[in-house]
Amino acid sequence: MGQETSAVPDQFSVGEYLSGLLNPVDEAGKRKTALLQATFDVIAEAGFEGLRTRGVAQRARVNVATLHYYFPTKQALIEGLAQFLGAKFVLLHGPAPAPSGYKALDRLRQEFSDGDYYYQHEPKMLLVLEEFRLRGKRDPQVQKIVDIMHGHWRHGLEQMVAEGIADGTFRQELDKEEVLGMLLSMFSGAGSCRGNEFETVKQGIEQWLLSESVWKATRGASNESE
Amino acid sequence: MGQETSAVPDQFSVGEYLSGLLNPVDEAGKRKTALLQATFDVIAEAGFEGLRTRGVAQRARVNVATLHYYFPTKQALIEGLAQFLGAKFVLLHGPAPAPSGYKALDRLRQEFSDGDYYYQHEPKMLLVLEEFRLRGKRDPQVQKIVDIMHGHWRHGLEQMVAEGIADGTFRQELDKEEVLGMLLSMFSGAGSCRGNEFETVKQGIEQWLLSESVWKATRGASNESE
DNA sequence: GAATTTATCAATCAGTTGATTGACAACTAA
DNA sequence: TTAGTTGTCAATCAACTGATTGATAAATTC
DSSP states (O other): OOSOOOOSOTTSOHHHHHHHHHSOOSHHHHHHHHHHHHHHHHHHHHTGGGOOHHHHHHHTTOOHHHHHHHSSSHHHHHHHHHHHHHHHHHHOOOOOOOOOSOHHHHHHHHHHHHHHHHHHHOHHHHHHHHHHHHHHTTOHHHHHHHHHHHHHHHHHHHHHHHHHHHTTSBOTTOOHHHHHHHHHHHHHHHHHSOOTTHHHHHHHHHHHHBOHHHHHHHHHHHHHHO | OOSOOSOSOTTSOHHHHHHHHHSOOSHHHHHHHHHHHHHHHHHHHHTGGGOOHHHHHHHTTSOHHHHHHHSSSHHHHHHHHHHHHHHHHHHOOOOOOOOOSOHHHHHHHHHHHHHHHHHHHOHHHHHHHHHHHHHHTTOHHHHHHHHHHHHHHHHHHHHHHHHHHHTTSBOTTOOHHHHHHHHHHHHHHHHHSOOTTHHHHHHHHHHHHBOHHHHHHHHHHHHHHO
């Protein structure tokens, strides 16, 4: 935990900083964000393989030299986009599911909702995330940022599993580490290549995790409400 | 199932054809394979982003023009490598696990063994597969080949699940589709980014799938043998 | 042994790529 | 007004890229 991202100025909260990346106030920030959005679009369409500074500049309706004024090198642009993408994932979420009365279950369903949201409304985010995951394997600077994103996500799921087992929402015989590992694999696998089978997978995960009483209780309720 | 890969001549079995891709007999085939192996290495190190025909030729100790003699275009080289990679995955496997007496469980453990094998001895195969999965989203020709690979794999798992539930090795209350979807997500997720948690995940999957009697029976046996 | 095919390479082409430069306008500070 | 800063662009550079060409030697066929 020693040296952090180092990019968050002290006078801002992390939330303000992230939202500032997506909704900048000053002109310079706006142009930077426009360039990052253009970069995002180019990568979503053509991957890193097809990423050209000229293409990005053209999409942002700016001269290449202007791009290099804000991002001196292509690498700086890429690392800027990694931050940008991270902010998007932190701030963008699917609608909150109807409260079930079980905190861990609500958290799990929020994860499903997020997954559906990205898949249906922001598929480019998943695609570009995949590109960065792959690039991270060869680019330590990018890997750092990807690790931070993954760490946040993992931490949230870890808490959910611990709470769910502790308060009896999830089955008692489950092993925290096993479940966490399986969920992480499953979600990242589903994020990168999911068929139309995700609906059944959600069902399967709930049945696997929930204690019998909670399972039965929520089945009755969900059948009524839907 | 209508038109197949179209590339397998009738007088060969599929197995012979695939092994011919990896162990060619004639000079032309050997040079092609050498070029494909060089392509494989370049992509493993630098991704499609860093794939240059010159780099491949240099690695194979051949002139660029020679490369273009065997593969007229870069695209032809890439599609050739996709076939090559597919053949590798079909022919290369981890050691067979000690027979447990339960067919479906053995099949599952073979899947684990394969995963361990690729991860430990052929990590480049997983890396390059990821590259192709991503590229497939923008390259229909590559996607075709990736789909065929994935189809084989999926089919095998589907049979395992069906058999396991039918013969009582797996828990009766499991839903085939749910389980298959979860396993596919989990394995592809673990293949692309697995921590050191895969050992616990394997345990978790067995406990989740196996009927109580089989679970207990195999626990006793496996504790003895290990 | 002549003719043809196969395999290879050095040289080259036309187009691309990341990055720099010098000029110019708009704004700001003194 | 003057001097300095910021933002923008057209033009350009050197290096790179996929692909082609013409020459050449070796192997194969007739």
